[in-house]
Amino acid sequence: MSAGTQLDRPKAAFDPASPPTGTEETCGHPDGVRATARIRATYNGRVTTLPELRSDGPFHLRRMRTGGRAATVGVIGAMSAPLGGDRLALxxxxxxxxxxxVTTAAATLALRGPTTAPATYDVRLSVGEHACLRWLPKPLISAADSNLHQTCTVNLAATSQLVLREEQILGRANEKPGHLVSRIRVHRAGRLLLDQHTAYGDPEPGWDGPAVLDGHRAVGQLLVVDPELDLQRAPVLLRKGTKDGCAVLAPLAGGPALLATAVARTSSALRELLNEALGHAFGE
Amino acid sequence: MHLDHPVTMPHRHAYSPEPLRADRGLRAFRVGLGGPVGSGKTASVAALCRTLRDEFSLAVVTNDIYTREDAEFLLREAVLSPERITAVETGACPHTAIRDDISANLEAVERFDETLHPLDLVLVESGGDNLTATFSKGLVDVQIFVIDVSSGDDIPRKGGPGITTADLLVVNKTDLAPHVGADLATMAADAERQRGDLPVVFTSLTSDDGIREIADWVTGHLARWRAKAAA
Amino acid sequence: MSRAALLLLADGRFPAGGHAHSGGVEAAVAHKAVHDIYSLEAFCRGRLHTTGLTTAGLAAAAAAGCDPLLLDDAADARTPVPALRAVARRLGRQMMRAARATFPSAELDRLAAERPQGAHQPIVQGLAVRAAGLTPKDAACAAAYESTGGPATAAVRLLSLNPLDASRLLARLSAETDTVAAAAADAAARVTTEGLDVLPSASSPLLDITGEQHAAWTMRLFAS
Incomplete structure (x- = not known):
């Protein structure tokens, strides 16, 4: 996960000329890492326990100390990932x-790796009845020449609570972003609540134009699902212009959910917008 | 799509919409008010509301150039309660919204028919436009075109679909005629040449009861339309 | 099937309310993000590959005979801000009126009865295309074209651009528009085997944010 490599990756010959092939789309690059980490939390009548905490590949999972009935897990990067050709799932x-x-210890840095084939990174979140999940990872950075297909698939029960934040930083300082394709799909009580697909960086057409990002390099969302939410209110607009970033927080159509969408120049400005949106979501 | 072709006559729908609502009740009578900017359309609407509101159930749809300005004037003047006034956005083409693509205005008047019971009369005010703007017969039952003497006494002579075909031509601000050197007799003669038997009212809306003749014309048409619909 | 029927449905003069909507370009002009023909082209390209692709998929699926009520839910899930959902439903009502008058069909009548407040516009458009005896690909093409034709026309009015430049811009985008329509129609063809998730959900953060901003303006020329 983190940029700091702690474990050796499988040895791979670096060959920038090797083109991606069709089979890599489905099977992953032979040099890529395949890893699926799992976290399962249950309630024992008193506190939340973690009967399954399966680290894998770049995902090192660590139970954090907490008070109260919640459990907290930190995802710590055990090697640089995702790189081209990796198949990662959480x-x-x-x-x-x-x-x-669940949090991550450091930003996730998508890098080019030994191949230009896309890496995949699939996050699957499942929340039961009267359960609560807060998935607040650090930003994902799409570095130059990286190629990442990311999905976030969420399944909620009717009484689930969810706070989900996604932040994407397009390129490190003064570099062109890589190619970053993301899809988020949220089902609640079997019904589709949100389905969004974004695609940034070359060769996507129009991604940086005035209809999509208009030069902003930090883009993010905050999704709050809570049956107790007060939805009978006007959308909240944060910052009136667009030049220095702006956001909207508004109810979704299909359930008790608020979604904030934000664009900004920098990751810190983006976080500020999403934090403000979070405050509004919980009625401040 | 900009459809204002001043050299051609406006396209008209070949039919008038049914006077009956889906539940077989009579819908409201629909009157369009068009005319150039500043001629007194909004003042006419305000005066009609004040004159008719005690006797009839009224509502107003405005088609502002810049959304809601006219609607807000009417709200400020409190000529009707707020739920009886609505604005339609026209995408910088006010004539399109009343003539070529009337769907947004139809939505607005039909919504009044659904939400305000009983409703006798809906006034649809166009955004200030040039002399070619007319209402589609698919939107209104009769239309009034409002011009004023201060914009030049040659306007009736110049004609245009609004002047020649409106069911009623109103020449407003007659009190200003001496100050702007407008010849009312010439205007009347030109209007008659352009319009044949179609009526023309000369008035000053700022005078006491300056709206009376227009209000009587509207209520007369309303009564005849109802009688015809009931037959 | 009649080619001319497709031209009628895709014509900006089809009386379905589109002329009063700028597709987000009025907000972009206010933010000075669109200020000339080049920035307008970038805007249109971005809208084509986001909103255009998504609406084309929905329209194609409706034209292919997918359940319009399920598609309407899918459209809601793909439209996260209330202002743009309201616009889509309002334009859907207006499109419904025009479609039922021009290409009467029991399917349109049924959807009108089930969604009196309006279904999302591309779904009504898809059903109209179906009623006209045209194909899902035709529906996708009409929706994709509309995603750029509307903003281009609005920008001509807002910025007094040369309309010939705007037409040339749309002509330059026509091959891309076909590509988007083909991708949308391909996805729609897979719905029966793979489910509605296969439909595109391409989205743009700025169109969502500025769409909601624009709805809060008190002075504006366009309804969206």
């Missing part, structure tokens, strides 16, 4: 009545 389940917080 399954997080909060079973009925469990309360789980």
């Amino acid at each position: 399954d997080i389940t909060a079973e009925d009545r469990a309360e789980l917080d």
Whole structure:
């Protein structure tokens, strides 16, 4: 996960000329890392426990100390990932009545790696009845020449609570971003609540134009799902212009959910917008 | 799509919409008010509302150039309660919204028919436009074109679809005629040449009861339309 | 099937309310993000590959005979801000009126009865295309074209651009528009085997944010 490599990756010959092939789309690059880490939280009647905490590949999972009934897990980068050709997945389940917080220790840096083939990074979140999951990872940085297909698939029960934040930083300082394709799909009580697909960086057409990002390099979302939410209110607009970033927080159509969408020049400005949106979501 | 072709006659729908609503009740009578900017359309609407509101159930749709300005004037003047006034955005083409693509205005008047019971009369005010703007017969039952003497006494002579075909031509601000050197007799003669038997009212809306003749014309048409619909 | 029927449905003069909507370009002009023909082209390209692709998929799926009510839910899930959902439903009502008058069909009548407040516009458009005896690809093409034709026309009015430049811009985008329409129609063809998730959900953060901003303006020329 983090930029700091702690474990050796499988040895791979670096060959920038090797073109991606069709089979890599589905099977991953032979040099790529395949890893699926799992977190499963349950409620034992008193506190939330973690019967499954399976680290894998770049995902090193660590139980954090907490008070109260919630459990907290930190995802710590055990090697540089995702690189081109990697197939990474993170399954997080909060079973009925469990309360789980998951964070990442450092930003996730998508790099080119030994191949230009896309890496995939699939996050699957599942939240049971009366359970609560807060998935608040650090930003994903799409570095120059990287190629990442990211998905976030969320399944919620009717009484689930969710706070989800996604931040994407397009390029490190003064570099062109890589190619970053993301899709988020959220189902609640079997019904589709949100389905969004974004694609940034070359060769996507129009991604940096005035209809999509208009030069902003930090883009993010905050999704709050909570059956107790007060949805009978006007959308909140943060910052009136667009030049220095702006955001909207508004209810979704299909359930008790608020979504903030923000664009900004920098990751810190983006976080500020999303934090403000979070405050508004919880009625401040 | 900009459809204002001043050299051609405006396209008209070949039919008038049914006077009956889906539940077989009579819908409201629809009157369009058009005319150039500043001629007194909004003042006419305000005066009609004040004159008719005690006797009839009224509503107003405005088609502002810059959204809601006219609607807000009417709200400020409190000529009707707020739920009886609505604005339609026209995408910088006010004539399109009343003539070529009337769907947004139809939505607005039909919404009044659904939400305000009983409703006798809906006034649809166009955004200030040039002399070619007319209402589609698919939107209104009758239309009034409002001009004023201060914009030049040659306007009736110049004609244009609004002047020649409106069911009623109103020449407003007659009190200003001596100050702007407008010849009312010439205007009347030109209007008659352009319009044949179609009526023309000369008035000053700022005078006491300057709206009376227009209000009587509207209520007369409303009564005839109802009688015809009931037959 | 009649080619001319497709031209009728895709014509900006089809009386379905589109002339009063700028597709987000009025907000972009206010923010000075669109200020000339080049920035307008960039805007149109971005809108084509986001909103255009998504609406083309929905329109094609409706034209292919997918359940319009399920598609309407899918459209809601793909439209996260209320202002743009309201616009889509309002334009859907207006499109419904025009479509039922021009290409009467029991399917349109049924959807009108089930969604009296309006279904999302591309779904009504897809059903109209179907009623006209045209193909899902035709529906996708009409929706994709509209995603750029509307903003281009609005920008001509807002910025007094040369309309010939705007037409040339749309002509330059026509091959890309076809590509987007083909991708949308391909996805729609897979719905029966793979489900509605296969439909595009391409989105743009700025169109969502500025769409909601624009709805809060008190002075504006366009409804969206």
